[in-house]
Amino acid sequence: MKMQNSDAFLDAISFVSNITGVPQVDIMKSGRQRDSVVSRHFLRYYLRRNCKMTFKEIGDLTNGHHSSVIHSVRYVEDYSLFDKTYKLYKESIDARVFVHKLTPREKITKVLVSQRNNEFKCNAILEIIKETINGE
Secondary structure: OOHHHHHHHHHHHHHHHHHHOOOHHHHHOOOOOHHHHHHHHHHHHHHHHHHOOOHHHHHHHOOOOHHHHHHHHHHHHHHOOOOHHHHHHHHHHHHOOOOOOOOHHHHHHHHHHHOOOHHHHHHHHHHHHHHHHHOO
16 A cells, blocks of 8 residues: 555545544444435545545555445435535545534434434433533
8 A cells, every 4th residue: 555545545534533433443344324325425525536546555545345435425415405404525535625514403313323222312312402501
């Protein structure tokens, strides 16, 4: 792996982890957890669009094949047309800045989709409600 590619990869995975809320370790796991898979799609999209790496290089960095990278790029482009959250993530990656703050409703939806345990869901939603009430 070239040094330039590894620096770009570290920046990319950090950025994607921050916008999606999925830990970097989970993004790189080979499991099929929805959050991890979608974050991996966005990581591959980021590397392709912002780092101008080849499909093969990105596949090697993300433990996939070149065809997986092609699928990820198309997935992000297609789903961002219909899903507001995906559109937000895509625009953030294109601009390299997190463009928009999530509304309380979007935060709650994200928690409901991403957390498995009901206790964690309840605690996370209560935190969002407290933040909203306090005006944070």
